[in-house]
Amino acid sequence: MQFRIDRGDLTEAVGWAARVLPARTTVPVLGGLLLEAADGRLNVSGFDLETAACVETEAETTVGGQVIVLGRRLLDICRVLPAGPVSCALEGSRFTVEAGGTRFGLSTLPREEYPTLPTAPQPYASVDAAAFATAVAQVAVAAGRDDTLPALTGVQLTLDGGTMTLAASDRYRYAVRRLEWKPEAAAGDDPVEALLPARRLLDVTRSLSRSGRVHIGLDGGLIGFAGGDIRATVRLLEGRLPRYGSLFDMAGATVAEVACEELVEAVRRVAVVAEANSPVRLDFSADGSVLLGAGYGDDVAAQRLPATLSGAEEASVAFNPAYLLDALGSFETPRVRMELLGVGQRALLTGLGSEADGDGGGSGARPVHQHLLMSVRQLG
Incomplete structure (x- = not known):
C-alpha cells in the first residue's frame, strides 16, 4: 500500500472518520481507522459497532491496499504535519x-479482527443538507442526556407525505421541527418512523451540511x-x-408575543443573579410589556421589554433559564409567540416570521418549528 495525498485532504478525512471512535473500549481494534487506497481514491472509515463513518478523497495511489491504524494517533500526526503533499506507505x-x-x-x-462495516441501506428519501x-440542531436541544432512558436521548424522524418531522423530548420539554423531503426510488406511501441517537445525528448532519442534498x-x-463523499450509518434506538398531539393542544391559552433576540439577551442578563435551579420570571401585562425578573432577597435583577398580550389582562410564568434559552436560541425567527396555560403548566413557543423553509406559522400555515416547555410552579 502506497499513496500520496494533500495534507489538508488527509486531515479532513481522518478527522471526520475519527469522530465515531469510542473514547474507551475493551476491543482495541475499534480504536482504529480503516484506510483503503485504490484507483486514485482513499477511503477512510471508523466504526464503533453503533455508527460507521466513511469518507472518500482523492489520492495518488501507487500501490493499493488496506491498513488499520490507531485513529486518534493518526489524527494527531495529521494536525502537526507541514502543509503540502503527504506520502504514506505500508512497510511490513x-x-x-x-x-x-x-x-x-x-x-x-x-485487519482480520476489524468488524465488517455495515452495508448502507438503499436511498429512501433526500432532503436539503x-x-x-x-x-436537527433546533430539536436536539430538547433531547435527554440520561443514557438510562435511551429513547429520550433520541431524535424521532417521521416521513409522512411530503413532510419530514423531527422531534425530541426529555420529559420536561418537547421540540418539533418540520421540513420538506423528496422520495427516492425505494420510497413507499406509508409513513415511516425512526428513532436516532441525537448526538450522533447532530455530528452527521453538521458534517453533511455543505453537501447539497442528503440521501x-x-x-x-x-x-x-x-452526501458528497461522506457516508454514515447509524444504529437506531428502540422505542x-x-x-405530542395532545400536549401541543393549547386551547384557552393566553397568547404573548415578543422579539426573540431581545428576549434572549434579557434572560441572559437577569439570570446572572439566579441561583442553581432558580427560575426566571416573566410577567406579561396588557399595557404592552413583559417584566423579567430573577433572584431573591437582596440579589435581584429585572428588565422590561415590549410585548403584546391577548386573552387576559396579565399573565405570569417562570422557567428554568437554561431551558428557556435553549428553546429561544433554537428559533431563527425575529419574533416568538408564547401560548401560556398558567403557572406550573405547559407553554408552547412558536416562531413568528421566516424560518429556513416556511413562515414559522405566522400566516396561518402549520408551524414548522415549535418548542414546548413546562413552567415552574414557584414564581418567587
Missing part, C-alpha cells in the same frame, strides 16, 4: 507518514446518510417518543 507491519522532511511510523492493528442540519436510507435497525 508499520504504516509510515512523511511530509516536508518529517517522518512518522505507526504500528498497525490486525443545510436545512436538515439546521432542523437517507432505512433498513431494519439501521439508517444511512450520504419511540410519546406522541
Whole structure:
C-alpha cells in the first residue's frame, strides 16, 4: 500500500472518520481507522459497532491496499504535519507518514479482527443538507442526556407525505421541527418512523451540511446518510417518543408575543443573579410589556421589554433559564409567540416570521418549528 495525498485532504478525512471512535473500549481494534487506497481514491472509515463513518478523497495511489491504524494517533500526526503533499506507505507491519522532511511510523492493528462495516441501506428519501442540519440542531436541544432512558436521548424522524418531522423530548420539554423531503426510488406511501441517537445525528448532519442534498436510507435497525463523499450509518434506538398531539393542544391559552433576540439577551442578563435551579420570571401585562425578573432577597435583577398580550389582562410564568434559552436560541425567527396555560403548566413557543423553509406559522400555515416547555410552579 502506497499513496500520496494533500495534507489538508488527509486531515479532513481522518478527522471526520475519527469522530465515531469510542473514547474507551475493551476491543482495541475499534480504536482504529480503516484506510483503503485504490484507483486514485482513499477511503477512510471508523466504526464503533453503533455508527460507521466513511469518507472518500482523492489520492495518488501507487500501490493499493488496506491498513488499520490507531485513529486518534493518526489524527494527531495529521494536525502537526507541514502543509503540502503527504506520502504514506505500508512497510511490513508499520504504516509510515512523511511530509516536508518529517517522518512518522505507526504500528498497525490486525485487519482480520476489524468488524465488517455495515452495508448502507438503499436511498429512501433526500432532503436539503443545510436545512436538515439546521432542523436537527433546533430539536436536539430538547433531547435527554440520561443514557438510562435511551429513547429520550433520541431524535424521532417521521416521513409522512411530503413532510419530514423531527422531534425530541426529555420529559420536561418537547421540540418539533418540520421540513420538506423528496422520495427516492425505494420510497413507499406509508409513513415511516425512526428513532436516532441525537448526538450522533447532530455530528452527521453538521458534517453533511455543505453537501447539497442528503440521501437517507432505512433498513431494519439501521439508517444511512450520504452526501458528497461522506457516508454514515447509524444504529437506531428502540422505542419511540410519546406522541405530542395532545400536549401541543393549547386551547384557552393566553397568547404573548415578543422579539426573540431581545428576549434572549434579557434572560441572559437577569439570570446572572439566579441561583442553581432558580427560575426566571416573566410577567406579561396588557399595557404592552413583559417584566423579567430573577433572584431573591437582596440579589435581584429585572428588565422590561415590549410585548403584546391577548386573552387576559396579565399573565405570569417562570422557567428554568437554561431551558428557556435553549428553546429561544433554537428559533431563527425575529419574533416568538408564547401560548401560556398558567403557572406550573405547559407553554408552547412558536416562531413568528421566516424560518429556513416556511413562515414559522405566522400566516396561518402549520408551524414548522415549535418548542414546548413546562413552567415552574414557584414564581418567587
